[in-house]
Amino acid sequence: MSNLSLLVVVFLTGVSLVAAALALAKLLAPRTFNPQKGEPYECGIPTRGGSWMQFRVGYYLFAILFLMFDVETVFLFPWAIKVRDMGPEALISVSFFFGVLILGLAYAWKKGALEWK
């Protein structure tokens, strides 16, 4: 079998696992209705306000930093398998890319973006 069809098979296996287990649960599990049951879980008191609200910006900052370094990893993979063939040239060409990245990390560090306040 080709790789693509194998990928489709594994994908469908995952989907069918969830679907089959949910169907089985639907058959076996009881279904009752009670308005109290649908309430969001809280420590014994009714929830105040909605949950879809503003939350701290720190998470956003780390998501941006993550994006920077994750794209870097994506770019480095094609380089990584060619290092052995290219020799010293590979090191020189990537050192510029690497340098900019490390500068970026150092800048974020100095600005205090890596602190959790």
Next chain:
Amino acid sequence: MFDFSTITNWIDELLQSCMAPWAVVLVEGLIIGVLLLLLYALIALALIYAERKICAFFQCRYGPNRVGPLGLMQPIADMFKMLIKEIISIKDSDKFLYGLAPFLVILSSMLTFGCMPFGKGLLTLDFNIGVFFIMAVSSIGVLGILLAGWSSNNKFTLIGAMRSGAQMISYELSIGLSILSVVVYAGTMQTSQLIAAQEGTWFLFSGHIPMVIAFLIYIIAGTAETNRGPFDLPEAESELTAGYHTEYSGMHFGFYYLAEYLNMFIVSGIASLLFLGGWMPLHIPGWEAFNTVMDYIPSVIWFFMKTAVIMFIIMWFKWTFPRLRIDQLIKFEWKYLLPIGLFNLLLVTLMTVFGWHF
């Protein structure tokens, strides 16, 4: 060493001889799917039992010992209990995303599970971008967790999901860097070639210190990636009830439970693939007799043994280290692991390019 591809090729030829080509693909797909499902469920059950028993021994108690001999039926009873529990639908939740999240979580673990080299010739997905594909699909799991926390309209789940997202994306960088070091050293991303490259010695024992550092970084980041051990902030019971899956009940919760254990298996499996040679037996250059004896142990046993050892270490972490605070967690990754990982990658590159020995 027995090559399982003789069996698969024999089945393939047998089916080719009596069926149309499209039917062959269909039947083979069905066989592979069923086998993967069985293995997936079996490993999850075995891990649930092992985790509970090992936890118990660390805390000087017996663990499950009532259901079946030595409590062996306990995970099956747990699964059955989950199946017959009601699936509650939450008021004002985003129904579509709420239902979609378990699919994403299970899918990411199933797709990475398909890349595991269970034995010689027992490899379902063997792309030429192998480990890159593993990294790509394993990050879908974060999406599932974020959706789960966001859609269930609960403050606990929202905080749990945000913490979990921040933690998983941060530690993914370190995983990526340590995988990159191995790829630089081996010069390939394909799973089967990575294993073939470790026929002489496993990468961990190749005598290069950067490989050991990469392994340690991988184990630490992998533990964080599975939300376990000292890094279990997203589901810190004492502050967030159950984190991102607070609002999930019955089988819906079961999927997160399954995926959590399977992710631990997958992280250990990838560690054994990258650093401990996958299914490759322990070979020591020059020791011909020893190598021949090692070759008699089946490849499947080698893979599961290595994976089990790493899983035991990950379980051990949980009972040895206290839980980190979120600021410590973020600091640990961005100020220690990431710079060390970058430096390590540089060392591996120097090692590969100039043949230096570290």
